[in-house]
Amino acid sequence: MDYSNVVIAISLLLALSTSVNGQVIGFPIQSPAPAPAPGPQYTNLTELLSLAGPFHTFLNYLVSTKVIDTFQEQANNTEEGITLFVPKDSAFSKLKKPSLLNLTTDQLKSLCLFHALPHYYSLADFKNLSEISPVNTFAGGALYSLNFTDVSGTVHLTSGWANTKVSSAVHVTYPVAVYQVDKVLLPEAIFGTDIPPTPVVDIAPTADSPASKNVAAASPDSMSPSSSHRMMSSWAILNHLFLAIAGGFLIFL
Ligand SMILES: *[C@@H]1O[C@H](CO)[C@@H](O)[C@H](O)[C@H]1NC(C)=O
Ligand SMILES: *[C@@H]1O[C@H](CO)[C@@H](O)[C@H](O)[C@H]1NC(C)=O
Ligand SMILES: *[C@@H]1O[C@H](CO)[C@@H](O)[C@H](O)[C@H]1NC(C)=O
Ligand SMILES: *[C@@H]1O[C@H](CO)[C@@H](O)[C@H](O)[C@H]1NC(C)=O
Ligand SMILES: *[C@@H]1O[C@H](CO)[C@@H](O)[C@H](O)[C@H]1NC(C)=O
Numbered sequence: 389m390d391y392s393n394v395v396i397a398i399s400l401l402l403a404l405s406t407s408v409n410g411q412v413i414g415f416p417i418q419s420p421a422p423a424p425a426p427g428p429q430y431t432n433l434t435e436l437l438s439l440a441g442p443f444h445t446f447l448n449y450l451v452s453t454k455v456i457d458t459f460q461e462q463a464n465n466t467e468e469g470i471t472l473f474v475p476k477d478s479a480f481s482k483l484k485k486p487s488l489l490n491l492t493t494d495q496l497k498s499l500c501l502f503h504a505l506p507h508y509y510s511l512a513d514f515k516n517l518s519e520i521s522p523v524n525t526f527a528g529g530a531l532y533s534l535n536f537t538d539v540s541g542t543v544h545l546t547s548g549w550a551n552t553k554v555s556s557a558v559h560v561t562y563p564v565a566v567y568q569v570d571k572v573l574l575p576e577a578i579f580g581t582d583i584p585p586t587p588v589v590d591i592a593p594t595a596d597s598p599a600s601k602n603v604a605a606a607s608p609d610s611m612s613p614s615s616s617h618r619m620m621s622s623w624a625i626l627n628h629l630f631l632a633i634a635g636g637f638l639i640f641l
Contacts, residue, residue: 431564433460437474440558440566445480446503453493455500458526462506469508469563470526473545473554475572483572486549486579495578501527502534502547502575508563514543514554531577543567549574 434456437447450456462470480488491499504526509517515538517523522533535546543554552571559566 429561431463431559431561433463433472433564436559436564436566441474441568442477443474443568445477446474446500449496449500453497453500455497458501459504462526463564466506466563468506469565471505471507471509471565471567473503473567473569473573474558475503475569479570479572486574488572491578498527498532498575498578499573501525502532502573505534508565510560510562510565511543511554511557514538518543527575527577529577532575534573545569545573547573548576549579 434447434451437443437450447456450459459470459472462468488496488499502525505523506526514536517536518538521535521537522530523536524530524533537544537546539553545552545554550571550573552569552573554567555570556568557565558568
C-alpha cells in the first residue's frame with residue numbers, strides 16, 4: 389500500500405517536472421491537464437512591483453514619469469521581453485548624494501529607463517552580458533550603458549556611479565525578468581563623470597571629498613560598439629521612436 393503510493397507520487401512528480409522541453413519548471417498545484425496558454429502570460433508590472441520589495445519609491449517614479457507604460461508595453465507586445473533592475477526603498481532613502489530631488493522630469497524619466505534592458509535575460513544569460521558589456525539600457529546611448537561582471541556566480545552591475553549587485557531574483561518568467569539591486573543606478577549622462585571615489589567601507593558618506601584623480605573619463609574607444617552592442621542600440625532607437633510616436637498621439641488627445 390505505502391509503496392504503491394510512493395511510486396504514484398514519484399511518477400507524477402517526474403511527469404510534471406519534465407513537461408516543457410524537458411526543462412524542470414517547478415510543480416504546478418493544479419491538475420496536469422490545463423488548456424495550453426496562448427502565448428506568453430500577461431504580467432502586470434504595477435502589481436508585481438507593489439507586492440514585492442518594498443519597491444514603492446521606484447514604482448512611484450515609474451508611475452509619475454509614465455515609464456511604467458513603456459515597460460508594460462514592452463512586456464505585453466514584444467518578443468524581446470524586458471529585464472528590470474529594481475532598487476528597494478531603502479536604497480533610495482540611503483541615497484543622500486547626489487540627490488534625485490532636483491532632477492527634471494526628463495532626467496527622472498531617463499533614470500527610470502536606465503534601470504531596464506529591452507530584452508528578457510534569465511540569470512543564466514548574464515554570463516553573456518558580461519562578455520558584451522557595456523550593454524545599452526532602455527534609456528539608450530553609450531552614456532546610459534551598464535557593465536555586467538560575473539563574480540563567482542554573483543552578477544555585478546557598474547554604472548560609473550554605482551557599483552552594485554543583483555541581490556535577488558524577484559520574478560524570472562519570460563517575457564519579464566525583475567531583479568532586486570542594492571543601489572539606485574545613477575547614469576553618468578545625468579550625474580556627470582565627476583564620480584566620488586568608492587568608499588572602502590560601504591557606509592561612510594564622505595562629505596565633499598575632492599573628486600579622485602584616477603577616475604578615468606569615459607575613453608573614446610569605449611564608444612566603438614560591438615555587433616551585439618549595436619543590436620541593443622537599435623532596439624533602444626526603436627523604443628525611442630515608439631516613445632516619440634506615442635508622445636505625438638498623446639498631444640492630439
Ligand atoms: C495592474 O495592477 C494594478 C495594481 O494591482 C491595478 O490597479 C491595475 O488595474 C492592473 N492592470 C490591469 C490591466 O489589470
Ligand atoms: C497590457 O496587457 C493588458 C492585458 O492584455 C492590458 O490590460 C494592458 O492595458 C496592456 N498595457 C499596455 C501598456 O499595453
Ligand atoms: C541639485 O542641487 C544641488 C544643490 O542643491 C546641486 O549641487 C546639484 O548639482 C543639483 N543637481 C542637478 C542634477 O541639477
Ligand atoms: C549565451 O551564450 C551561449 C553560448 O555562449 C549561447 O548558446 C546562448 O544562446 C547565449 N544567450 C543569449 C541570450 O545570447
Ligand atoms: C565598462 O566596460 C568598458 C569596457 O570593458 C570600459 O571601457 C568602461 O569604462 C566600463 N564602464 C564602467 C561604467 O565601468
